[in-house]
Amino acid sequence: MERIRTTQLGEHVGQRIVLRGWLHNVRALGKINFILVRDGYGVAQAVAQDEEVLTTLRGARDESVIEVTGVVVAEAQAPGGFELHDISLRVISPVTETLPFPLHKPHVKTSLDVFLDHATVGWRHPRQRALLRLSAAMMAAFRDFLNREGFTEIQSPKLVASATESGANVFAVDYFGKRAFLAQSPQFYKQIMVGVFERVYEVGPVFRAEPHDTTRHLNEYISLDVEMGFIENHFTVMALLTRLLRYILQWLAEHNAAELELLGVQMPRAPETFPRIHFRDAQQLVFETHGEDCRGEPDLTPQHERWLGQWARETFDSDFVFVVGYPMAKRPFYTHPDPDDPRYSYSFDLLFRGVELVTGGQRLHRYDDYLAALTRARYPLEPFAYYLEAMKYGMPPHGGFAIGLERLVMQLCGLANVRQATLFPRDLHRLAP
């Protein structure tokens, strides 16, 4: 007999079939025992009355791997609308210990720390794994959209020779007696590859040695990186990003309705054009609306970002808002200045529900501009030699952005901590599991 998935019961009504999966839980209702079987796709119910089955059940704790054979019957009360009758049961891998926390309750009822300590089993909880499914779907939608738009996927090295991009906040690696570093982003490589393919993207880990201890930061996370050539300016990039995010949301609505419902996700308001506000005007707005005078400051605080998110929601019915034109002083050397006012840049942040989700902008593209920018920033040229070579041999106006995958899941699902959206997070205190 072929094994079927728990989600396929409806296609086999009246037939005797095999399910394999984990013993999610046993519910006793009077003399009837309901066995919940969870496989990689869903949960199904089997009715256990036979004495032999009940004896086998008594030796198996939750999460035992089992095989249940039975006849599929339509039953409105059962999860999914079907259940198995007349069953036989076989234990494939018995579990003899009690779980650190139950996996069959609607929610995981434990602290985040305990969950993360036991995440190797904690992710089996249907609600938890739904988060990872959404994360996988976002990556799939991201790639699908960009492939259609003529982008090519790249995989750039994570071991790099010098801590060039910012000079700080990088992890050092012992590389055969030499010193190497973990790439804090594929920024230089994706720009270089614009010279090859015009349009490139990368999905991969980035490493930040920042001693942050917040609900929004991780020391290793997945960055969805995009870079494109032959742009007009940063607005070209923002237009693509807007279409991309709308595509991802549409994809989730089409492919992941079950996960969205299970998690009670309220789908974001994402108008065809996201509202945008210049950095200066954003500070003015914060001042006028909330009385906090941050005008002249080089950056926005998380509180300012929350206020701006609220403003976009109330004024434009949008959960997304672009802040454009950040001061050059706070942006990396390769950022393209605003030609009309070089104190400001052709860069942007995209806030999603009041939290920074994406950073991007137009980059410099002329070799001489790079030499000038590096000199102004007092960087030595030598560590940038390879990067500069790509600029020397013809680069078009280009720009791009990076989306933090875990933050997208966090903000979409209204999670309190980005660690809840991260498979085995890495932070100041945590290097395992």
Place this chain on the structure above:
Amino acid sequence: MERIRTTQLGEHVGQRIVLRGWLHNVRALGKINFILVRDGYGVAQAVAQDEEVLTTLRGARDESVIEVTGVVVAEAQAPGGFELHDISLRVISPVTETLPFPLHKPHVKTSLDVFLDHATVGWRHPRQRALLRLSAAMMAAFRDFLNREGFTEIQSPKLVASATESGANVFAVDYFGKRAFLAQSPQFYKQIMVGVFERVYEVGPVFRAEPHDTTRHLNEYISLDVEMGFIENHFTVMALLTRLLRYILQWLAEHNAAELELLGVQMPRAPETFPRIHFRDAQQLVFETHGEDCRGEPDLTPQHERWLGQWARETFDSDFVFVVGYPMAKRPFYTHPDPDDPRYSYSFDLLFRGVELVTGGQRLHRYDDYLAALTRARYPLEPFAYYLEAMKYGMPPHGGFAIGLERLVMQLCGLANVRQATLFPRDLHRLAP
């Protein structure tokens, strides 16, 4: 006027259009100059006769970023069958220096070392970038096949607390004053996630601190990792791998005909079932056929693998051959032994044209078996605590494999060195670009 791609000329015959791209080369034929424009997708030809255009051209070296406006004319002699007439030319980013090696010749004519030193521009060569396009297509096909088969994509951390998998050959990282390591594979994580999703895959970098200096090894490469639960044994895994590879080859034939042709790729012979031979029999075959007595050795040498590849090609008309049942002594502790002869394992290598491309097998799945295996291998249990927790709480029989992406490109395209298939390779001598 909207810019179109060089590959779209045929859709605009008779129209005045704009191309943007790189000045691939100028060919002078008598009084006529042919401008070759390369964009991210192809190369197109424009005819330059106008004096103003010729003057502009004289100031621009190869790789200058240019904009060419002209009328599309069908011309059998031109690359792609169309060319631009009556053109105007604008230089967007001028190049003033000569390239380290020309990019418009049919082949890059330089040593691998010089190519790699200048790979930031070297990848612009149409032949070279075709390799990276094939690589991107392989990843896309890999994911597409597995998504259809009910697999879920994961992204596991690359920073890990202990060098558990083999105990050696890992890079150490300074992690906020503690010692961390770079994951040499997602092995433990993908197994753990079988407990969540049954079927998972990951595409990502792996790090090997092996001081190899061969044409087949890299210290950082892209691993295509698969792990699946509820298998019968390693043959279940091999059957999926066979279908996967045939799917990837089919995908390339459908989507990447241009790259395959440009590179002169001879498509591999990949029968519906790949031939397989037991490790013992492979050694016997080597002895009988080539007189080299390796019987009793714990592993095969690269020369043995080449002979086996030749044998599979000649005997079964297959470029792929499985070697199964490697000795347990040479396989990691989590490998499932052959129940009929526990000196041998339920593991395999897949050779592609005589080179190891994939390693895989069935893993242990019972907690007690893990405790016994670790004790036998004299490993301490503590560093494995998280991994063991997943095994304690119910794991099905499972197995998987890992494909080296760059090796797949190398062997498909008949390259002499895996570095030719790697975007910015990392080895003993090279950490840049």
